[in-house]
Amino acid sequence: xxxxxxxxxxxxxxxxxxxxxxxxxxxxxxxxxxxxxxxxxxxxxxxxxxxxxxxxxxxxxxxxxxxxxxxxxxxxxxxxxxxxxxxxxxxxxxxxxxxxxxxxxxxxxxxxxxxxxxxxxxxxxxxxxxxxxxxxxxxxxxxxxxxxxxxxxxxxxxxxxxxxxxxxxxxxxxxxxxxxxxxxxxxxxxxxxxxxxxxxxxxxxxxxxxxxxxxxxxxxxxxxxxxxxxxxxxxx
Numbered sequence: 057x058x059x060x061x062x063x064x065x066x067x068x069x070x071x072x073x074x075x076x077x078x079x080x081x082x083x084x085x086x087x088x089x090x091x092x093x094x095x096x097x098x099x100x101x102x103x104x105x106x107x108x109x110x111x112x113x114x115x116x117x118x119x120x121x122x123x124x125x126x127x128x129x130x131x132x133x134x135x136x137x138x139x140x141x142x143x144x145x146x147x148x149x150x151x152x153x154x155x156x157x158x159x160x161x162x163x164x165x166x167x168x169x170x171x172x173x174x175x176x177x178x179x180x181x182x183x184x185x186x187x188x189x190x191x192x193x194x195x196x197x198x199x200x201x202x203x204x205x206x207x208x209x210x211x212x213x214x215x216x217x218x219x220x221x222x223x224x225x226x227x228x229x230x231x232x233x234x235x236x237x238x239x240x241x242x243x244x245x246x247x248x249x250x251x252x253x254x255x256x257x258x259x260x261x262x263x264x265x266x267x268x269x270x271x272x273x274x275x276x277x278x279x280x281x282x283x284x285x286x287x288x289x290x291x292x
Contacts, residue, residue: 063090064093067091067094067095067098068106070082070083071098071105071109071110072106075271076270076271077271079109079113080112080113083116083117088117088118088120088124091113091117092117092118092121092132095113095117095154096135098110099111099149099150099151100150104273107150108153109271110150110154111154112157114154114157114158115158115160115161116161118133118154118158118162118165119158119161122162122164122165126164129158129162130165130168133155133165133169136148136152136154137172140176140191147193147196148196149195149196149199152173152176152191152196152200152202153199153203155169155172156173156202156203156204156206156207157206159207159214160206160210163211166207166211167214170211170214171187173204173207174204174218174223175187175188175189176191176196176200177200177204177220177223177224177226178190178223197230198238201230201235201238201242202238202267202268204220204224204238204239205239205241205242205245208241208242208245208246212245215242215246216246221246221248224243224246224248224251225239225248225250225251225254228243228254228255228258229254233265233278234266234267237278238267240258240281240285241267243285244281244284244285244288245288252286252289255285255286259279259282259286260279261277261282262277262279263277263278263279264276264277265277
């Protein structure tokens, strides 16, 4: 029997690899629960390569777990949610991104938990209609918008059906460049034509952003993303 310490060392070594497909395929040889325990620590790492590869691998690994034991996968999703709760005493680094990646990989978990990811963009309403869990921390907002942008590419229908299109425009004015760029990406993927006016002004936004997307880090600008979003809408 392989010890948990050995598995942790091996998984972290794999996460340093350069090819995401090779990394995820190698992790498939481990029991999903063992991998998930390591990934929870890795999604909080300062090293962006390890952290983002861990997010991607979390998606595939939790999806594997769901196919074996759906309730165990739900426990993982609830662990993400708890980490973003003030009462947890933690910060929840990597949780919104990981939730989104899991939901891109597993349709059943997406149906069950997409409303929670959306809720992190929403303020609480009146007591009888509270559905918001708005996150104020700029880096957590960035994580939520990455998750929304990711899902706008893999499961746009779910976001549209649950009204996420109404929550995204506010982030087009975010002070954080990356958050603003991710909101632009989501607006384009969801064909939010009501945002065209703002997107036209953002075409001149030269702020540089580095986005992790499907295993690679891509350098771009908010303006370039805005132009691409407008072109996408025009081609609809």
